[in-house]
Amino acid sequence: LSLSLSLSLFLSLSLSPSSGRECAVAEKGEPTCLCMEQCKPHKRSVCGSNGKTYRNHCELHRDACLTGLKIQVAYNGPCEERRSYEAAASPIVCYLDDRNELRRRLIEWLQTEVTPNGWFIKGSNFSNVLLKYFQSYDNGDGQLDSTELLRLVQHNDTAINISSSADRENDQLLRSLCVDALIDLSDENADWKLDFDEFLSCLKPGFNPPEKKCALEDETYEDGAETQMNCNRCVCACGNWVCTAVACDGSEKLSALEEAEDADRETTEEEWTRRVAELNKHQETVEKIKGSTKEV
Secondary structure, three states, rough: OOOHHHOOOOOOHHHOHHHHHEEEEEOOOOOOEEEOOOOOOOOOOOEEEEOOOOOOHHHHHHHHHHHOOOOOEEEEEEOOOOOOOOOOOOOOOOOHHHHHHHHHHHHHHHHOOOOOOOOOOOOHHHHHHHHHHHHHHHOOOOOOOOHHHHHHOOOHHHHHOOOOOHHHHHHHEEEHHHHHHHHHHOOOOOOOOOOOHHHHHHHHOOOOOOOOOEEEEEEEEEOOEEEEEEEEEEEEEEEEEEOOOOOOOOOOOOOOOOOOOOOOOOOOOOHHHHHHHHHHHHHHEEEEEEEHHHOO
């Protein structure tokens, strides 16, 4: 077999019919993948995230391929009549820009406390200043948790308000979320606390924070991207999916961010939390795979 034909056959085998595409050899002998001309006629109705009923999974993915739209399987079976509820507002999240702005203001403030050596007084460099505040807000365990770091942030007025929102309650929530995002930025052992070395790395002026993306169904999404799960919305923020947890109509089936094969069932708060956790675990797995690929 020629290289082109072999590659084409490989692509044909590696792409499942559910992708809505099929591969073939073009006129010049090069492999190409196009939207499927037709799907097998078997009937296993599914409801798409666009509210449209499809005969089977293949028809849904074929429509997504032809229209260029992102259509997910909401649940098995035909779509039910639309509920009277409205989608929940987007959750309050700390975006990358919010996190970076809080970090910038903290560094800017702390740098004002750096003092040069004098004739009779020893000055303080940036590390000395960080150590002073670290020890001031540490409860004695040699680490700063989110509560302690938040108190440090609130020590300086200019670092408190990181949004233009006039809603004080929302601004306080946003501030605490961004403190969590700062901890996640340099928390090497994933214990949600920063020892002094991690604290120093987090606020090192020369450190350029990475711009993490969110993963979903083998695709990556930029910070701020949104998707909907029935009456709830999920937002990509600092590399994680954050979802609202509004209770939908009890008769409403749960939408899935992946194709669900489970039987219809009412979702509890615990199960909802687990779904979001699994989604973010998938995100971490994708990042590890990418990291391993780069090393190879």
